[in-house]
Amino acid sequence: MSMWRVPKTTSSTDFAKRSMTAVERWRSQLEGWAVPHELLDAVPWNPYEWPAELFARRDAVVSDPKMTERHTNAVISQLRPMSLIDIGAxxxxxxxxxxxxxxRVTAVEPDAGMAAQLRSRSVDRNLRVGVVEMAWPAAxxxxxxxxxVTSxxxxxxxxxxxxxxxxxxxxAGIAVVIQEFETHPWVHLRPYYMKLHQLERPMGPTVADLVAxxxxxxxxxxxxxxxxxxxxxxFVDRDELLDFYGRRLVVPVDRRDDLEATLGPSIVELGAGRVQLEERQKSMATIWWRV
Ligand SMILES: C[S@@+](CC[C@H](N)C(=O)[O-])C[C@H]1O[C@@H](n2cnc3c(N)ncnc32)[C@H](O)[C@@H]1O
Structure with a gap:
């Protein structure tokens, strides 16, 4: 695991938003991520869907001890829990x-495809994990x-x-532990949204907003x-990568050439049949407290 101290980011609020509460600021930034209806109407898919197979494939690599990068799991282990709830597992x-x-793990996961992957992977590893197929906090x-309790x-x-x-x-009986990217996970897609749709996207929310x-x-x-x-x-090749980001970026299939021209310079061939968008170090945070 690579663990570095990075400077604490400031909240992405602007001056006008300082009078808002932290929750209002959070909500307004998430609302800023809504994809305009005219773009959504031009494609037959939901850009927010979770591709369970891609997550499972990524997690299989992460489970390789040489690749494990989950500082958060080290924090959890130090708390010596007997039981754990993983929300959005x-x-x-x-x-x-x-x-x-x-x-003893209970996984809360409302997406049927993700829950199915989780069940089958726990069987493969001979692990007993309770899966509750509901959203939090309703669950x-x-x-x-x-x-x-973690997420x-x-x-x-x-x-x-x-x-x-x-x-x-x-x-939670001992602690709550949350892992997140330093900024909203789509922030790195901002230049592509701008190039493909002339669409401004927010800079947050950020971990600082979450702490607030x-x-x-x-x-x-x-x-x-x-x-x-x-x-x-x-991804296994450029086509699979373009399919995935074409959906996230809401680019109709008849604009595939535009998509390829926009993302092409940022596609990195990692070797061993692995292709990735950008070779970036992700800034992560583990946010936790004792109850
Ligand atoms: C980006 S995935 C993260 C999966 C996993 N925690 C990980 O780190 O690899 C986000 C997951 O959260 C789930 N999710 C979204 N909203 C949720 C909610 N309100 N309650 C529980 N799970 C939720 C989604 O279905 C999805 O599987």
Whole structure:
């Protein structure tokens, strides 16, 4: 794992937004990510969908001990939990390794494709993981409590973070541990949205915005540990990469040439049948507090 201290980012708020509460600022930045209807109407897909197979493939690489970069799992292990709830567990990128370490894991995952990947990967690894196929916080009553409640790469999708965080806090016996990118995960797509659609996209929210929300809604001052790493999404060839980002960037198939010309210079061939968009070090944060 590469772990570096990076300068604490400032919140992406502008002067006019300083009078907003942290929650309002969070919501308004997420609203800024909404894709205009005229773009959505021009394609038959949902740009926000989760490609479960790609996550599972990425996580399989992450589970290779040589590739493990999850500082967050080290923080969780140091808390010595017997039980854990992983909210938005996806294909099991973080919770399967924790289950393998002997922690009793309940995964909350509303997406049927992700939940199916998670179940089959836990069977492959001979692990017992409870899977609750619901969204948080609606799932809170069904799931109950655990020593540690965690969530990685979910909260930037949550426009109303107060109830989400409050339910995490209430369900935890020892601590809440959140992993996130330093900025909203689509921020690196801003230049492509501009080039392809002349569309301005927000710069956030950021981890600093999330910390402000936690302080405001829970009255808690979390510890923030910053590090570089994070599992990259990778593709078997340029076509698969263009399919994936064409969907995220809402580019109709008849504009494939534009898409290829725009992304082409940023496509990196990693060798061994792996292709990636940009060779970037991802700035990550583990945000956690004892309850
Ligand atoms: C980017 S994936 C992250 C998966 C996994 N945690 C990881 O780090 O690899 C985000 C996941 O959060 C799930 N999700 C989104 N909103 C959710 C909510 N309100 N409650 C629970 N899960 C949610 C999605 O279905 C998706 O599987």
């Amino acid at each position: 996806g294909a099991g990128g973080s919770c399967l390794d924790l289950a393998a370490a002997g922690i 809170a009553d069904a799931v109950g409590a655990a020593d540690v 990685s790469h979910v909260i930037y999708n949550v426009p109303d973070p107060g109830p989400f965080l409050a339910a995490m806090h209430a369900a 929300v936690i302080e405001e809604t829970l009255g808690v001052n979390p510890t923030v540990e910053r590090w570089y790493g994070g599992p990259p999404m990778w």
